[in-house]
Amino acid sequence: MPNRKAAGIHAHDKWGFLYITPFFTIFLLFGLLPILFTVYLAFFHWELLSDSNYYVGFQNFSELLKDPYFWIAVRNTFSIFFLSFIPQTLIALALAVVLANPHLKFATFWRTMLLIPWITSVLAVGIVFSQLFGREFGMINVAMQYIGLPHVDWVGGTVPSQMAIATMINWRWIGYNALIYLAAILAIPKELNESAEIDGASKWQIFIYVTIPQLRNTLTFMLVVGTIGGLQTFLEPLIYGGATGGDSRQFSTLTLYLFEQAFINGRFGYAAAIGIAITIIVIIISFINFIGTRKIAGEEGKK
């Protein structure tokens, strides 16, 4: 610092470290350290209020692999993810295409309205949908009865309860995702659409052969982000059916199981192992995505 003036223009560069120091400190202490310590913890029998914490090697992991509740949670996490991600993406894409029409009236109004669910807390979403999907007096069953559909147990049934949870997730995220896809569509060069139109392509053909390929990066990005978010699904099932995720764990998820083991059963070491398992799954899926997109990109590059 004393030779700041002498250093002249390059003084800039030395200050760089200082500017990132606050972030770096906070991040090391409360971001990185907890993650590294979680890895450490996973090899211990560790309970919150006990002093007898001891090293157990891979025991937490081998127990986890034999734990039927863990596998139920794995299955549920993935089925809830697919039940939410697929309809969410299709509807959001449809909304984005519609919103991208330059002649649309009240464009800002529609966009703004669609973002309202996203500012609503997961807790509030969980509360209102728990009531709507309620077994007896839930609005949804009443409405279904009214139009002659059979009564559905939205809480007890595995598939219906997971559909209810997927609905909460979808309601909160569809508008947000639509805006992301809209931004990506608006960034597509107009010439592409125009030349396709001149060639006589229909709107549907333009969507399939022009828009979708141009959205490839955005779609991959959303898939990765969606998977990470999906693997962390936790609060919706907690509100809907408590820490076990329903009486017969019909909608227990991985992160909910982590929460249950850590903060209900006090088994921090075991919960840490669940956390590691979640992370490994995230890494594997991101890797598959990465390979997949590289392959598609490579094939297109060959043309």
Added chain:
Amino acid sequence: MTQLLVEELPQRAKKRRKVSPFTYVFLSIFTFISIFPLYWLFVVASNSNEEIAKIPPSVVPGSRFLVQLRALYEAVPFNWALFNTIAIGVVIALSQVFFSALAGFALAKMKFKGKKSFMIFIISTMMLPSQLGVIVLYLIMANYLNWVDDFKALVVPALVTAFGVFWMRQTIDTQIPNEILEAAKLDGAPIFRIFRSIVFPVIKPSAFVLGLFSFLYTWNDYLFPSLVLNSPKRFTVQIAIRQLNGSYTQDYALIMCGAFMATLPLLILFVFVGKRLVSGVMDGAVKG
């Protein structure tokens, strides 16, 4: 002659309108879906439980909202919750903006050793599930820092995040031309003054959106606050609302009244900043 006219007419009409009525129906349906659960919160909150349980249930607001509201204030110290949440949210938002902009400025416009690997490091940690660290974060607060039931446990880890730094870096990288910085440097302006009077005014809109994002996130955060906050006067809004989930009976009207009151402040805020949030979300898409 007539045939020609018939063929031409619909085409002309199509060109003039271009947006089919079906589009508006579609958008209206989704707007309705977006609002309905919030409307429903108010309907249940303003009716008696019997009114909602009868078949067919009441689908319009009733007259009992103030009664439920009084019950809410009797059940939890809701004003404290509001005050706590706003205070924590504002502090975190301001600090996020300031420290993220600082770090983002350094990462976008300065040259120093290890910058590239630092960026890669930030981005890869953003990919990790954030709840992974929650067990140890809780241990740190409970066993080492003694911050249980202390707002520091919520505020300090959130002072600046990888997301914020990445957001500001992208903004500064694209919105501040290097020439301006070079010129200011040649004039001998100190770095912090360059940051304050040249960089910050330009990135203000984007910084505002980042502040909003973190305020909303803090307002809605549940998991970690529920672990570290114990005493009712320290509750944030979300934690207070969760207490209404009675251990005895499910008083839906009361719970929904709480959920409505927890959302109402954000809806009011949204009236003023909704447009900017929309463009913030859309800018974010292009940034990523």
